[in-house]
Amino acid sequence: MSLAPPLPPGDARRLGQVERFDTLKARNARLAVGEPVTVKVRRFARDSGADLQQFEVPYQRAMRVLDALNWIAENAAPDLAFRWFCGSKMCGTCAVRMNGREVLACWEAVEPVMTLEPLRNLPVIRDLLVDRAPFERKVASFAPWIERTEPYAGFPEPLSHKDMKNASKALDCIGCMACYSACPVIGLGDLTRFAGPAPLVQLGQTALDPRNDPAKVARALAETDIFSCVSCYKCEEVCPAGIPIVTRVIEPLKARAAVLVPAMAKHAQVLRRIVAARGRVDPGALVLGVQGLGALRNLPRLLRMLVRGKINPVRTLLGFKTAAAAAAKRLLR
Numbered sequence: 001m002s003l004a005p006p007l008p009p010g011d012a013r014r015l016g017q018v019e020r021f022d023t024l025k026a027r028n029a030r031l032a033v034g035e036p037v038t039v040k041v042r043r044f045a046r047d048s049g050a051d052l053q054q055f056e057v058p059y060q061r062a063m064r065v066l067d068a069l070n071w072i073a074e075n076a077a078p079d080l081a082f083r084w085f086c087g088s089k090m091c092g093t094c095a096v097r098m099n100g101r102e103v104l105a106c107w108e109a110v111e112p113v114m115t116l117e118p119l120r121n122l123p124v125i126r127d128l129l130v131d132r133a134p135f136e137r138k139v140a141s142f143a144p145w146i147e148r149t150e151p152y153a154g155f156p157e158p159l160s161h162k163d164m165k166n167a168s169k170a171l172d173c174i175g176c177m178a179c180y181s182a183c184p185v186i187g188l189g190d191l192t193r194f195a196g197p198a199p200l201v202q203l204g205q206t207a208l209d210p211r212n213d214p215a216k217v218a219r220a221l222a223e224t225d226i227f228s229c230v231s232c233y234k235c236e237e238v239c240p241a242g243i244p245i246v247t248r249v250i251e252p253l254k255a256r257a258a259v260l261v262p263a264m265a266k267h268a269q270v271l272r273r274i275v276a277a278r279g280r281v282d283p284g285a286l287v288l289g290v291q292g293l294g295a296l297r298n299l300p301r302l303l304r305m306l307v308r309g310k311i312n313p314v315r316t317l318l319g320f321k322t323a324a325a326a327a328a329k330r331l332l333r
Contacts, residue, residue, distance in 0.1 A: 033061055049152050064110065064138050068284075144203055177198050180197060195225065200226065221260060226264070233249070267290050282316055
């Protein structure tokens with residue numbers, strides 16, 4: 001029985017691929033030149049709905065998903081709609097879902113059997129082609145440029161790594177929308193006003209820049225509903241540019257919002273106060289702190305939480321503390 005090759009240091013994001021023998025090298029070794037690659041494409045048109053159409057594509061050495069799509073368009077279905085420009089991981093326009101995960105068609109090796117679908121959470125124009133207008137309108141509404149409150153300091157402008165470390169990571173974005181498709185909160189539809197990871201990365205390029213006017217940043221952050229992010233890291237998992245979207249963009253933007261627009265961070269601030277005071281999370285105190293007496297309007301839900309042991313009114317009212325309270329207060333001061 002063969003073992004997976006050791007993981008290179010610092011490449012933990014690829015651990016699952018190594019364990020499943022799903023690395024680029026392993027995938028390119030599975031097929032011989034000329035063997036058929038089964039490609040099922042989600043065909044979609046406004047007048048006929050969506051349906052899967054299957055194609056058999058002859059494998060070529062180091063074949064990419066984009067190569068398979070181009071072969072289909074040239075030899076089997078000239079009306080197949082998909083988008084790409086650079087073909088070299090620069091423009092971000094060729095993103096699709098392959099076997100349930102978001103990939104760049106120009107950068108992803110083919111698999112023996114593939115199901116290709118358009119990105120989620122965006123209107124489908126036709127086949128694999130999605131409408132990017134909602135993303136572009138959202139980004140434009142943030143006015144993503146720098147407005148200075150102080151005069152230009154001269155050239156070269158003194159900017160430290162500490163000042164720019166988060167904004168510089170956001171600048172790596174290629175606008176592929178893979179993270180937007182993978183985000184489960186966007187999939188909730190009208191239940192939330194969450195802007196989504198891709199617009200937030202675009203906003204982070206200027207909102208995390210220390211030269212930007214704080215009042216302008218506050219206006220933009222107020223439109224993001226950023227605290228609806230559940231930090232599930234799905235966006236980071238699929239980002240082809242390797243941007244740590246949650247840790248280096250969304251979380252710093254949340255911290256900025258907590259300072260500039262405190263009303264947005266009510267849940268986070270209440271949670272922080274509770275942990276600092278009691279050394280633990282008290283769900284009952286959290287509900288009361290965020291919703292106040294308005295929480296009583298949903299008695300059935302409160303009763304379910306009580307029956308399942310989620311809340312303990314006695315411990316909440318008595319302000320029960322744990323032995324970690326002093327350490328928590330010191331850390332969160």
